[in-house]
Amino acid sequence: MLSSSDIVAPDKRTPGVVAIDPAIYPMLDKLYARRIERLKAQALLQGENGEYFRFLTHLVQAQRDSLAQAPLEQADVEAIYNLLKQGISDTTQLEHSLGNIQCWQAAYATLATQLAPMLPQKVAQALGTLSADKTELVKAATHLLQADYAQVDAxxxxxxxxxLSTCWAQAVARKQGEGITQPLAHATHCPCCHAPPVASLVMGGAREGLRYLQCSLCEVRWHRVRAVCVACDASGQMDHWTLDNAKSAIQIETCGDCKSYIKTLRLDYDPELEAVADDLGSLLLDSAMETEGFMRVGINPFSFPA
Ligand SMILES: [Zn+2]
Ligand SMILES: [Zn+2]
Structure with missing residues (x-):
């Protein structure tokens, strides 16, 4: 593994970039289409082990179909927005709010029915059992939103x-700037929905060189200055790592101060990359960093930590 020194100084501005958008809201149909393409590419790359990636292409296609077939009602948008404003730390309040919002429960039932035939019988059965038990379903959603992943069958x-993601992302995209409930500058978790990031993106195009973190739940990207640790804000012991060469588009950023790391996708090197799919396709890098004693910032929603 190589260490690269390709770090731009904090807040170095790129000519032509007029203002930094604090948050970029998802264009969901396009995002899902890109994710499906990248999952298909990974399925081919992984050969005989590509089965899980093929399953995920169906999952994301089902999310994409739901945008057209069952878009969120305005009342659902408002209800999710109110839940986000309350925050997620009060378990009783979160369970109560989740129980009153029907759209994510319906979305789950639809996904469970559509995907069950593609899954091992044990998982298919577990999906169906949860669909039929609203109390347990609400509890499971509460565990996931509170980052208590081990409580829910993987x-x-x-x-x-x-x-949850399809509903939260639609709500946040419809509310735009109103959805930001936390200050942005030092946010390790999503300023809209409080979920952890998937990865760090170094942008290309009109935002060339700017760094955004992408939310694992509502798909919002929020700006964070580069060369500063997203977990502890220190900047003294930052390193970038790749598996092959320093110009690799998929990198790891580590902080020696707090021993955390985050996957970094260089969209300026490869604009085709998609955070969720390409992070999942490069988990080898994560294993290498964990062997070195670094802890991951954030999650991949297709591979929850045990
Ligand atoms: Zn979010
Ligand atoms: Zn740190």
Missing amino acids: GVAVVLWAA
């Missing part, structure tokens, strides 16, 4: 998170 968690 196969169920992926489908349940996908259902």
Whole structure:
């Protein structure tokens, strides 16, 4: 593994970039289409082990179909927005709010029905059992939103998170700037929905060189200055790592101060990359960093930590 020194100084501005958008809201149909393409590419790359990636292309296609077939009602947008304003730390309040919002429960039931035939019988059964038990379903969603992932069966968690994500992302995209409930400058978690990031993106195009973190739940990207640790704000012991060469588009950023790391996708090197799919396709890098004693910042919603 090589260490690269390709770090731009904090807040170095790129000519032509007029103002930094604090948050970029998802264009969901386009995002899902890109994710499906990248998952398909990974399925081919992984050969015989590509089965899980093929399953995920169906999952994301089902999320994409739900945008057209069952878009969120305005009342659902408002209800989710109110839940986000309350925050997620009060378990009783979160369970109560989740129980009153029907759209994510319906989205989960639809996904569970559509995907069950593609899954091992045990997982398919677990999906169906949860669909039929609203109290347990609400509890499971509460565990996931509070980052208590080990409490939920790993196969169920992926489908349940996908259902929540489709609803949360639509709500946040419709509310735009109103959805920001936390200050942005030092946010390690999503300023809209409080979920952890998937990865760090170094942008290309009109935002060339700027760094955004992408939310694992509502798909919002929020700006964070580069060369500063997203977990502890220190900048003294930052390193970038790749598996092959320093110009690799998929990198790891480590902080020696707090021993955390985050996956970094260089969209300026490869604009085709997609955070969730390409992070999942490069988990080898994560294993290498964990062997070195670094802890990951954030999650991949298709591979929850055990
Ligand atoms: Zn979010
Ligand atoms: Zn740090």
